[in-house]
Amino acid sequence: MSLIINALTSNAAADFVQNSTAQVLSEGCLKAIGRPTFTLLDKSAEENERKYSATKEFLYQSLSMAAYFAIIFPFKKISYKFLKYFKPIKDLDVVKAKNKAEFDELFKNMPEGILKTKVKGANEVISILASGVILAMITPQIVNKIIHPIMKKLGIEKRKTLDRKV
């Protein structure tokens, strides 16, 4: 019990869960396990429907994590460039930084207060939007392209064509 309380109240746990990358990755990994499992358990659909949906779900969640790792970290190096599009902070010096190192330095030296909070918030909004584009727009299209070869390899689509012939 004391271990649980210590973990729930610790600074390290709070810092970890504050990071949107950590949030997306931990949630995504759990979804890759939970959703396909429950899809296969759904008795309201036929077997081939369930198998297609579960395979798609599993591929989507696994690929999302890979795409996220591959894109979001390089993106974070240039994300500061988009801060100028946020009206409430566009005139700040930190937003006019010429490179990531300069931005980090200026942000670090900003006095704690509402302006620093807004810059942090804008950074998180950019990160959420980028995640949305990667996870909801790019990844599903890639999954569409690779799902059928994989399903054929697993024998799921082959069985479907045999069923049709019968």
Add this chain to the structure above:
Amino acid sequence: MKNMSGIMDKILTRIGSSNDSEIVTASLAAFKLIFIPVATMSDKEITLKQKAYAIKRDFVTELVALTGYIGITGLIKNNFTAPVCSKYYKQKARELAKAGKLDINSDDFKTLINTNSKLIKKSIKEATLNNQEKDYVKNLQGLAEKFSLHSPQKLYTNTKKTISHICVCTLALTIIPMITNKILEMYSKRKSKHQIQKDVSNKIYTPNKIEKMSEYMAKTRIGGLNVFNY
């Protein structure tokens, strides 16, 4: 335009000051609610039935996720954060007493062991506290400094964030897919029932249909619908 700038201001301040898990996950669920069914629609190599099921499932899952992440997470973090904080101080009081750093008859020990969870929650908005409550929170802050514990505000914020994330993870792993299964099962049963009623009223009595209907009725125990004596 001025209004838009105000909204943007509020969003940046809110996310910048507390980027809770449910905000990120709910925003992503909103994206997925639209784009994933659209992507499934564009898959031309699957049968119509597979497509319909996958789209239905994606849409229901993301809709449940969107409401669950905001509603259930909000409910749990609002009701469980303060009791956990109170348990933290009680646990620390016992540990300090055990280590001989705190006398169990002292006022300090009594303050920590009888921590008022409601006041910890209230202490986040200091303006809402009355003088007596302010003194209590100040006393607790003093004790936290003295024994190197978390201050009530820091403790409440940390615990709220962690509980919110654990809740999001639990929802993602089990609760959301489970609710989706239930909804799809209910929808499928309802649809089949309507189909049978429609077929009966249209007097479609092919032997195959009758067999299917009686199978379905035996399975779902629909009463008052005797197709054979219709």
